[in-house]
Amino acid sequence: MVKSKKKSLLVMIFALMLVLGTLAGCTSKKEVDGSSSDDSSSEKVTKVRVYKSHLAKGTLPGPDDPHVQKVLEETGVQYELISTPAGSDPVENLNLMFASEDYPDIFRPIGGFEQTLISQGAALALDDLLPKYAPHVWKRIPKEAWDVVRSATPDGKIYYVPKVNLVTERAALIRQDWLDAVGMEMPKTVEEYKELLIAFRDKDPNGNGKQDELPTTGREFGKWMDHLFAIYGVAMWEGVPEWDIYEGEIEYAGTSKNMKAAISFIRELYEEKLLDNETFLNKGEVWTAKINTNLVGSWYHLPANLRDRHNAMLEGAPDAYVAGMPLPKADGFDGYITQKGIGDPEWVIPAASEEKAAAALKLLDFFYDPANDEFNMFGMEGAQHKVENGKKVLLPPTDETPIALGMKNLITKEDMDIRIEQTMEEYQKQMVKDIFEVSTADARRIAGDGLPSTVYEGFPDIQSHKLFQEYLTKIVIGEWPIEKFDEFVDRWNKSGGEEVTKRVQEWYEEVNKQ
Numbered sequence: 001m002v003k004s005k006k007k008s009l010l011v012m013i014f015a016l017m018l019v020l021g022t023l024a025g026c027t028s029k030k031e032v033d034g035s036s037s038d039d040s041s042s043e044k045v046t047k048v049r050v051y052k053s054h055l056a057k058g059t060l061p062g063p064d065d066p067h068v069q070k071v072l073e074e075t076g077v078q079y080e081l082i083s084t085p086a087g088s089d090p091v092e093n094l095n096l097m098f099a100s101e102d103y104p105d106i107f108r109p110i111g112g113f114e115q116t117l118i119s120q121g122a123a124l125a126l127d128d129l130l131p132k133y134a135p136h137v138w139k140r141i142p143k144e145a146w147d148v149v150r151s152a153t154p155d156g157k158i159y160y161v162p163k164v165n166l167v168t169e170r171a172a173l174i175r176q177d178w179l180d181a182v183g184m185e186m187p188k189t190v191e192e193y194k195e196l197l198i199a200f201r202d203k204d205p206n207g208n209g210k211q212d213e214l215p216t217t218g219r220e221f222g223k224w225m226d227h228l229f230a231i232y233g234v235a236m237w238e239g240v241p242e243w244d245i246y247e248g249e250i251e252y253a254g255t256s257k258n259m260k261a262a263i264s265f266i267r268e269l270y271e272e273k274l275l276d277n278e279t280f281l282n283k284g285e286v287w288t289a290k291i292n293t294n295l296v297g298s299w300y301h302l303p304a305n306l307r308d309r310h311n312a313m314l315e316g317a318p319d320a321y322v323a324g325m326p327l328p329k330a331d332g333f334d335g336y337i338t339q340k341g342i343g344d345p346e347w348v349i350p351a352a353s354e355e356k357a358a359a360a361l362k363l364l365d366f367f368y369d370p371a372n373d374e375f376n377m378f379g380m381e382g383a384q385h386k387v388e389n390g391k392k393v394l395l396p397p398t399d400e401t402p403i404a405l406g407m408k409n410l411i412t413k414e415d416m417d418i419r420i421e422q423t424m425e426e427y428q429k430q431m432v433k434d435i436f437e438v439s440t441a442d443a444r445r446i447a448g449d450g451l452p453s454t455v456y457e458g459f460p461d462i463q464s465h466k467l468f469q470e471y472l473t474k475i476v477i478g479e480w481p482i483e484k485f486d487e488f489v490d491r492w493n494k495s496g497g498e499e500v501t502k503r504v505q506e507w508y509e510e511v512n513k514q
Contacts, residue, residue, distance in 0.1 A: 045076045046359035050405060051097070051104035053090035055083045058403040066380045067404045074372075077363045081405050098122075098350070105353040106360040112453030112463075114160050114345045115152075119454075123159040124349040124357055130158065133361035136368040137161060140410055145450075148343030151511045152452035160348045161364065162450070163409045165341025167416050171439035172227035172337070173306075174298045176323040178205035186325065190231055190265065193328040197274040200297040206317065208294075216269065216298040217276035219287045221469045222476070225279065227300040228269070231327055231335045232262040235446045240465050242338060243448025243504055250447045250508045252501065254468045255489045258333060263485060265330075267476050280473050298325065303435040304416065307424050308396075310431075322431060324438030336444040343450025346409045367407040373415070377422060379404040394423055447508060455503040459496035467492055 060081050061068050072078045082104065084090045091111040097104065098117075109117075117123040130138045145164050150156045179186065179196070182203045187193035197215035199205070206213055218225030223239030230236065234253050235244035241254030253259055269275035276282070276290070290296050292312035306322060313320035327335040347364060349357050367376055378385040378392045384404050385392045395401070420432050456463035471488040474480040 045072060045078055046356060047078045047080060048105045048356055048360050048363050049080045049082055049103075050360075050363070050407070051082050051094075051107035053084050053094065053108060053110045055081075055403055057397040057399060058401040059399070061402040061404070065402050066383065067402065070375070070380065071363070071366060071405070075362055075366045077359045077366075079363055079405055081403060101352070103350045103352045105356040106347055106349050106364065109160070109345045109348050112456075114348045115452060115454045115457075117348065117350065118153055118159050122351050124351045124354055125157040125159055126161070126349065126357075126361075127158050129357055129361055130161075133358045134161075134365035134368070136365050136370070137361070140368055140370075142166075142342075145342045148450035148511060151507060152343070152450070152454065160345040163341055163344045163346045165339075165409075165411045167411055167413050168337060168339050168436070168440045168443035169302055169304065169341070169411070170226065170300065170337060171303050171435050172230065172298070172300055172325040172327060172442075173303070173322050173435065174325040175205070175296075176321040177317065177319045178297045179323075181205040181207065186323075187328045188326075190328045190330040193231075194269070194274065197269065197298065198272075201272075201274060205297065206294045212295060214276040214290060214296045215274045217282065217287065217290060217296050218279040218300075219282045219284060220280055222280065222472045224287065224300055225266075225275075226338065227298070227325070227327070228266050228275075229259070229262045230337055230442075231330050232258045232265070232333045233335050234258045234262050235338050235448070237338055237340060241468060242340065242446050243451055244446040250505055252492075252497065252504075254465070255492055255497065260482070260485045261330070261333065263472060263475055264482050267478070267482060270476050271478060275476075280477065294320065303432050303439070304419060306432055306435075307428055310428055311425070322435065324435035326438055327442045335442070337439055337442045339443040339445045340449040341411070342445075347407065364407050367405075368410065373418065376406055376408055377419065392422065448504065450511070451504065451507065455500055455507060459500055462492070462496045462500050467495070 060083065063078060063080070068079060084093045091113070094107070094110060094113055114123060141162065141164050145162050146158060149158050149160060149162050153159055174186075178200060182196070182199040182205050184196050184199055187196050200213050200215040202211070204211065204213070216225070216228070218228075219239070221239055226236040226239065234256065235242035236253065241252060241259065243250055244253055245251075246253070246256045246258065266275060270277060270279070276296075278286075282290075288309070291299055292309055294313055294317045303324070310320065310322060313322075327337070329335065349360055353360070366372055374392075378394065381387060381392075383395075383402050385394050387393070397403075416436065417433075420429055420436075424432055453463070461467060467488065471480070471484060475482055475484055
């Protein structure tokens, strides 16, 4: 009898220990493992590797980073941000990762890599997964964008989440204080614009007593001077010709009569030193420094990034004021600012990471949830922002700043208005809003928006635009006559342009059937 009681007591103690052990394991801190779980009540969370080929200045965050922990608390997903090692080529690095089966769970493609995966059956179809695990992504991205994505795949399925930009991000910019200094109005025609550039060159609008003004400028390969092409109705994106409707059909803007007229005009500006004669040598930092130090009167860039540039201008020119320049009219041409941003690949999930797909999409959905827009913009206090007078102020990134993951690439007018209000100084807000109003009035979404990279398959030289850049540079600097443009058109067509054009036209037909 005594032995029986002892045995019962031991059983009870053992059972109690099991219960206590189980309770001890159910701590408030979640356990991270490498497996996914669809059970929202589970204490286990999933670790998701997110690959971005390019990152801003800073350090990659670890698992204990406050931003990582905040997202973990909200989603049950712990992200690990990975990127291209310093000194490596992003395209080569992405290829190496997949060749060695070191797969990210979700990644931002580069160089048409997503099409390679799709053709090999190595990308995961997302049609059924998006509505279930990423409802905010599914609903906030318009049907038009999903249709473009489907048109880019052979089976009409969704293999990537696209970028969507519903605002005009780029603008022709001009120094209003320089206009005032030379006593001229905003130019209405291309002839008036040239007269204004002459005044910028000759009348010392920066007031330093030197003839050092650069009336307008661009960067190497002819980049970031799209305003000069836009006057002539050329579809350009940061110096690269795009595809739009010319002569009634979708065509490569680089071979259009519009392009020939634009290059002829730009050549005149270069010859008369109205275009910075170092344009084709300007690296990005040099180009930026010229603008910031009050040497440039007219240029092309992103108004939303104007705050720091304008503040730098104010140090040397207290009255510095930047305005949006309505495109001057060129006879026989309808000018426009190129707008694009619907359908380009943004996020892909490899088929090999299917087990993590639900968690990866849950993570993505967090950033697309409107309730998290403020967190997207400002991140964590002390790391990405500080609070001054009760207002959040973004901190400039440093080499030591932890990089906060951002996955949303959907920009609406409401998003842009919030960004202006929350990131611009009070004396800049109306200035930037006015610029956007001007550029939006001149903008047009081009026909080739969302064009898949597969149209260039077999013709890498056409895709790289190197032939165009060679002829543009040599004609503008006067090494070749403008008549050489016709030779460029002929060479472009014979080296694959005709075949690529046929593919583009077939794609455009398919998109318009959607």
